[in-house]
Amino acid sequence: MTYCIAMRLNEGLVFASDTRTNAGVDQIASFRKMHLLQQPGERSFILLTSGNLATSQNVISRLQIQTEENEEPNLFTVGSLFRAAELIGEQVKSIISHNAQGQQSAGVDFGCHILFGGQIRGEEPRLFHIYPEGNFIEATEDTPYLQIGESKYGKPILDRIIHHDTGLNQAVKCALISFDSTMHSNLSVGMPLDIAVYRNDALELSMERIEEDDDYFNRLRRSWSAGIKLLFDDMP
Amino acid sequence: MTYCIAMRLNEGLVFASDTRTNAGVDQIASFRKMHLLQQPGERSFILLTSGNLATSQNVISRLQIQTEENEEPNLFTVGSLFRAAELIGEQVKSIISHNAQGQQSAGVDFGCHILFGGQIRGEEPRLFHIYPEGNFIEATEDTPYLQIGESKYGKPILDRIIHHDTGLNQAVKCALISFDSTMHSNLSVGMPLDIAVYRNDALELSMERIEEDDDYFNRLRRSWSAGIKLLFDDMP
Numbered sequence: 001m002t003y004c005i006a007m008r009l010n011e012g013l014v015f016a017s018d019t020r021t022n023a024g025v026d027q028i029a030s031f032r033k034m035h036l037l038q039q040p041g042e043r044s045f046i047l048l049t050s051g052n053l054a055t056s057q058n059v060i061s062r063l064q065i066q067t068e069e070n071e072e073p074n075l076f077t078v079g080s081l082f083r084a085a086e087l088i089g090e091q092v093k094s095i096i097s098h099n100a101q102g103q104q105s106a107g108v109d110f111g112c113h114i115l116f117g118g119q120i121r122g123e124e125p126r127l128f129h130i131y132p133e134g135n136f137i138e139a140t141e142d143t144p145y146l147q148i149g150e151s152k153y154g155k156p157i158l159d160r161i162i163h164h165d166t167g168l169n170q171a172v173k174c175a176l177i178s179f180d181s182t183m184h185s186n187l188s189v190g191m192p193l194d195i196a197v198y199r200n201d202a203l204e205l206s207m208e209r210i211e212e213d214d215d216y217f218n219r220l221r222r223s224w225s226a227g228i229k230l231l232f233d234d235m236p
Numbered sequence: 237m238t239y240c241i242a243m244r245l246n247e248g249l250v251f252a253s254d255t256r257t258n259a260g261v262d263q264i265a266s267f268r269k270m271h272l273l274q275q276p277g278e279r280s281f282i283l284l285t286s287g288n289l290a291t292s293q294n295v296i297s298r299l300q301i302q303t304e305e306n307e308e309p310n311l312f313t314v315g316s317l318f319r320a321a322e323l324i325g326e327q328v329k330s331i332i333s334h335n336a337q338g339q340q341s342a343g344v345d346f347g348c349h350i351l352f353g354g355q356i357r358g359e360e361p362r363l364f365h366i367y368p369e370g371n372f373i374e375a376t377e378d379t380p381y382l383q384i385g386e387s388k389y390g391k392p393i394l395d396r397i398i399h400h401d402t403g404l405n406q407a408v409k410c411a412l413i414s415f416d417s418t419m420h421s422n423l424s425v426g427m428p429l430d431i432a433v434y435r436n437d438a439l440e441l442s443m444e445r446i447e448e449d450d451d452y453f454n455r456l457r458r459s460w461s462a463g464i465k466l467l468f469d470d471m472p
Binding site: 152153154155156157159160161170173174177181182184185186216219220223224225227228229231232234235236 | 391393418420421452459460463470
């Protein structure tokens with residue numbers, strides 16, 4: 001499985017993803033699920049993927065090739081984030097339908113979910129969840145975060161903490177705690193993690209990798225775990 | 237959906253279940269999912285059920301009728317909890333296979349999961365998870381709690397707090413917090429809740445209903461929610 005979170009907050013966007021993939025329990029591997037596509041100063045996009053890895057890698061590669069070969073339309077020429085989401089949705093749909101026509105496709109789930117967010121100069125930042133069917137929903141003030149993959153374990157802490165006016169640093173901290181709870185209860189989500197924070201109108205972004213031995217993350221995990229136990233003991 | 241927890245601890249057994257059932261989102265109802273069968277001083281059994289309501293109600297009714305009509309074997313005459321779990325498993329299996337033979341069964345999931353625990357005089361208390369296939373697993377010191385239904389949201393807090401030597405009161409508190417987190421994030425789990433606590437060798441047990449306006453539970457929910465927010469703000 002996979003776990004990815006993306007948030008659209010007043011100050012900007014926050015993205016987090018794990019790197020574990022598995023086919024059953026005996027075929028475990030580590031793959032990046034966070035992908036950047038950007039023209040600094042013009043447009044910054046991030047895609048987080050879950051589901052069938054062949055499909056999601058195919059989608060990402062095609063989107064990249066389209067921009068490199070100036071195929072029209074592509075992510076660097078579309079006029080809006082909405083058009084960009086449509087373009088990605090169409091790619092997802094065409095790849096899945098192509099694969100599903102094969103002879104060996106019975107019972108295989110080719111589906112892939114994508115969290116897609118970013119900003120184009122002149123537009124507000126936006127965030128979408130693109131479904132395997134190619135359609136999508138958008139995060140709003142009422143529901144500022146979206147999740148894909150193994151999302152249930154880490155949802156309660158997001159529901160308690162994240163609002164559209166949560167600050168970016170607090171939001172990253174909350175995302176990390178949500179990952180900690182998930183990794184504690186589910187083996188199919190695993191380190192290292194990828195994090196990206198996009199401040200409104202920056203039009204430039206980078207991702208940071210959090211490794212197993214990351215000081216801050218380990219300190220946070222320990223304090224959270226100890227804090228929860230103390231809090232629990234304090235309850236009436 | 238449904239959410240049920242059962243724990244087998246050094247001091248005894250703890251059970252908790254919600255009461256919401258739904259078929260889709262427009263057919264919501266309230267049904268008890270916790271069922272007691274006992275001969276005070278001799279044997280106490282509790283069953284928590286999830287899955288197809290027609291199946292689980294059928295199982296419970298048959299088990300009750302067997303004891304009332306002295307049909308052999310029945311839960312009041314079997315020699316051990318293991319035999320009792322086998323008997324329940326056979327009932328589950330025969331009801332599901334009977335229903336699945338009908339003409340309109342295509343696509344219907346008749347499955348039902350049961351958490352079954354209790355004590356027979358002369359034996360230790362035991363706790364089982366009985367699957368729709370009729371087979372079962374047993375809780376042990378290493379994994380002292382079992383869940384059925386919508387179990388992921390409320391699992392992280394159980395993983396952090398519950399060990400086999402957790403006290404009964406602490407375990408009930410933890411179960412309630414696990415329900416709070418679940419109900420916060422998922423509409424298909426709802427109040428009121430049923431709770432039962434069995435102290436080793438009591439051979440008698442009763443259940444308690446926690447209603448929407450329950451003072452203690454509301455106080456616990458508020459303090460937990462406020463405590464989590466403070467703890468979060470305190471994190472590095």
